Amino acid sequence: MVEFAYGPVEVLLLTFDGDRPGPALSGALRDLIEEKTITLLDLIFVSRNLDGDLRTIEVDDLPDKAQLPDLDLRELGLAGLDDVEELAVRLEPGASAAILVVELTWARHFASVLAASGGSVLYQERIPAPVVNAVLEAAR
Template identity: 40%
Template sequence: MSSETDETGPIDYLVIEFPGSRMTGEGLPLLVDLVDRGIIRILDLVFVRKNQDGTVDGVELSELTANGQEDLAVFEGVSSGLLGRDDIDEVSAVLEPGSAAGIVIYENVWAGPLAAALRRSGGRLVANGRIPVQDILASLDAAEAGSRA
């Protein structure tokens, strides 16, 4: 393993659907902030729109800039090669007609040193997952309701 890949953090992906293609770009400055602070590194970033007839078009970053004030040039042409046409087609197949989506592949840079230390000590990832925020909120609401009973 090279020293660069030795310190690589976990790599995740997100697909965020925007029903009605209502992408405002409001979240993009927050994404820029995460990159600027070295928390994540964007490997791939693609936006698509699924038309009513089922065809899919790419969406340019310039179309998403909130009020034209954010400089998103840092994301122009971001492509590691991990996200391929097949992946985009797979995402597009689950989108509702008239919707848009952002697809992002990112490295969790913050976790790189920890991941490297665990690998050096013989550790290996055997499971991972994510708990949806809606499930956590429902569980907290149920616990709170139970404590009032």
């Protein structure tokens, strides 16, 4: 059986208050990485000014790495300019966001075994946590 170098990958567009994520969000991301739940492959910050102009900042271009020191970004540049522009369409004027490309490290071995057995993922859908929690709360 061939072990995959990477498991499934997700691209996330995360908005937050202000022009950068706070230390709590940075810490939570670092925890996921240290627990080997995810591997951070690429990270790009984007903002849209009130006139609608888009600004893109790569992590390497940040003087203080936006409070994210010692991140081992495995595949810088994986999210290309086209990807960034496509995602940033969702960003409102005056808002900031981070584009994260993350490997679901926890699923790497499972994906290898699934492929070796001739299987594949036929369908996948992610339901955002606020939706899940709201539905479950309403059902109580």
